[in-house]
Amino acid sequence: MRVIAVPLLLLLVATVTAQTPSASLMGKAATVTPDYIVVRTGAGTVTLYANDATKVWRGQTGNVLTVVRPGDEVLARYRPDPVHPVIVDIYANIAHVWGRITAVTSAGFEMDQNFNADPQSAYRRGTRQIAVAPGTEFEASARKDLRIGRTVDIIGLKTSDSVVEATRVIVYDDHGSPVRMPAGGRVTLPNGDIRN
Numbered sequence: 001m002r003v004i005a006v007p008l009l010l011l012l013v014a015t016v017t018a019q020t021p022s023a024s025l026m027g028k029a030a031t032v033t034p035d036y037i038v039v040r041t042g043a044g045t046v047t048l049y050a051n052d053a054t055k056v057w058r059g060q061t062g063n064v065l066t067v068v069r070p071g072d073e074v075l076a077r078y079r080p081d082p083v084h085p086v087i088v089d090i091y092a093n094i095a096h097v098w099g100r101i102t103a104v105t106s107a108g109f110e111m112d113q114n115f116n117a118d119p120q121s122a123y124r125r126g127t128r129q130i131a132v133a134p135g136t137e138f139e140a141s142a143r144k145d146l147r148i149g150r151t152v153d154i155i156g157l158k159t160s161d162s163v164v165e166a167t168r169v170i171v172y173d174d175h176g177s178p179v180r181m182p183a184g185g186r187v188t189l190p191n192g193d194i195r196n
Contacts, residue, residue, distance in 0.1 A: 022077045022088050029072045029092065034065060037090070039074055048078050048087045055089040059157035059165060060135075068092045073158075095158035097128055104146045108132040108166065111152060130154055131165045140178030140185070141171035151176075 027041035036049045050056075050065045058067045065087075068074060072092040078085045099113040108131040117123035130152075132143060146152075150173070156166040171179045178185075186194050 022079050023085075024075065024077045026073070026075050029068050029070050029074050032066055032068050032070060036084075037065060037068060037074070037076075037087070039076065047084070048076055048090075049084045050087050054087045056087075056092075057090070057094065058092040059167060065090075093158045094155070095164045096153075096155050097130075097164055098153045099128065099151065101146060101148050101150050101152060102127070104148065109146050109152075127162065129163045130156070130169075131159075131163065132169070133165065136166045137168045139168055139170045140181050141169065142180060145171040145179040147171075150174075150179075 025039060025041055025046060027039040027046070029037055030040045030045060031038040034050075036047055038045050038047050050063075052063065054063055054065065056062050056065055056067060058072070068090065069092070074090055074092050075094065076090040077088040079088055097111070097113050099111040100115045101109050102112050103110040108129065111128050111130060112126075113128045114123040114125045117125055119125070132146075136143075138145070150171055152172065153170045154164060154166050155168045156164040158164055173179050
């Protein structure tokens with residue numbers, strides 16, 4: 001009976017741990033060590049701890065907390081714990097930008113971010129430089145699809161207020177579909193309509 005009870009107990013603990021809800025926070029990294037990070041938020045500072053399952057993104061995904069640098073903007077999901085909060089995943093300097101290509105270079109391209117946003121809105125407008133590396137993933141598009149006038153959607157690492165190192169790029173055609181969308185693919189428009 002005891003041999004059966006231990007595996008059942010471990011299964012129960014694993015199930016409860018997997019179901020433990022996570023919390024999240026945003027702020028700036030103040031201190032970073034291999035084991036923990038101190039994040040400065042609007043409400044004060046919070047110390048979050050890493051473990052072997054922690055996922056860390058700063059341009060690439062890994063599990064080494066020290067790739068995050070003091071001063072980085074971070075978004076973290078963590079599990080509250082009686083001893084200390086444990087990081088589930090943390091993203092440093094992640095940027096999501098959208099706009100129209102205004103120039104293409106050997107190193108990437110320039111875009112007019114949120115070119116059609118209402119000037120009275122809170123959407124950031126302006127020129128952004130997008131760096132493209134050999135590891136940049138083009139989703140339903142390719143680097144050779146980068147052309148002046150096309151719209152693009154980018155996720156990447158913000159290295160300054162005007163430069164983003166692209167991790168993922170989608171290039172859209174004149175009809176608002178990814179340039180290399182597979183046959184039979186569908187696009188959900190902002191208003192919820194679906195277009196083939």
